[in-house]
Amino acid sequence: MNPLQRYAPLVDDEEAFFAACERPLPSVVRVNTIKTTVARAREALDDEGVAYEPTDWHPGILKLEDSSPGTNWPYFHGWLHGQEEVSALPAIALDPQPGERVWDTCAAPGSKTTQIAAMMDDEGVLVGNDNNLGRLSALRHNAERLGVTNLVVSNQDARNFSMKPYGERTPERDASFEQFDRVLVDAPCSCEGTCRKNPDVLDEWTMNHVKSVAGIQKGILRRAVQVTKAGGTVVYSTCTFAPEENEAILDFVLEREDCEVVEWDVPDGFETAPGITEWEGDEYDPSVTKARRVYPHHNDTGGFFTAKLEVTA
């Protein structure tokens, strides 16, 4: 069975939803403002004869008309990074500021991490963590190519992430800290939303996998809230439509940790749907409607889920 059938009751236009999921995804790059400006990157692409179209919601996110343009100087210089359009959302919801302390819990291979670094003007402490050493080397390669210098690369299990390396138990040391201003949990998930790029995810889909990954998601999001200061922000995102991995995770953590779901500013011109409060007999906290669902037919992107939490104590 195609697991996407489960979500037919959730979408506004079933036919458009299934049709969009069948289409391949356009190639998209993000301009890396650590090393250049949007204007200069676009000029370089023009000079190379690479055709592109800016997205109507973000001037620095460009859709390429041909995905393999050959020799590409702006890419070599680290001016561009291949990043799925919809995956630019969580960093926008996180809204990191220069000089802050930010933790990206599941950072590799680093598209969102490097976007966060750029939004911080490459200044402050950005901890890019991943539990997989192989994937960490991809994060490091991307960060270096993009010229990121405010990144701490970390290899821990995010569910029991230790603040000890940062001086949690030694507050007398200079520059020690025990909490972050902002944390991004871009969680491992069943990835149904990436089916336009990788249709295999639908064949490999099982309910058992959803259940096991939900346990990991709960653990990571709880730890994220615990290490964020009061008044700070935690963003939870996935590339799945499964409520078991989205609203259910928020509901679980809202009951156990000091936090609340808040609205976030979706860019103008980008269509989203609210989080849902009922699914297969389960009910979720009403505030999860403030989370945003993205369906592929809305903006011709992959599928996505993004929620913003404020930590209250």
Next chain:
Amino acid sequence: MSDDTAPDENWGQQFDRLPPTADDRVVDGRPSREEVIDWWDERFGVDPAVFDGYTFWEKGAGKIWAFHGEVVDPIEVEGLGMRILRTRQRHWKPSTNAVQRFCGDATRNVIELSPGEAKAFVDGHDQQLDRWEGDWGYLTAAHEIAGELEPLGVGLYLHGELRSTVPKGRQEDLVKLD
């Protein structure tokens, strides 16, 4: 664990912050912050103010990292900012990524390459370039893109030849875009 390391040893598994000046040096052979900033100024004319707000670290013998923030010293993590320089050898060697990041406004030891030379350089080829009349040693190789000169990486200039030091992984970046 790091706690067992005497303060005067270099320990390969952690990042140790560079002393501000040579007078503050405790670990033998470790360069100071001042020496590192002076090196970029003397070699490439990089304005020392570019490094305001940066902290400098050593992990493993001679590998220097620049980090645009503050963390505890020492710190045991996998990476801290960017590898910028290899020291503890006669000629300090800058990294490709650091030259791209910090030498955009370099005023010294920058060799401008033609489009064909730039392509060959990035592909890792060594080239005979007798026109260079400046210093031997590590140069910033640059080319024009979008109307301005932009650093490509580090070339080692010896006996009329510019040797490319662009790492294999970065050579592939010229054709990859998806």
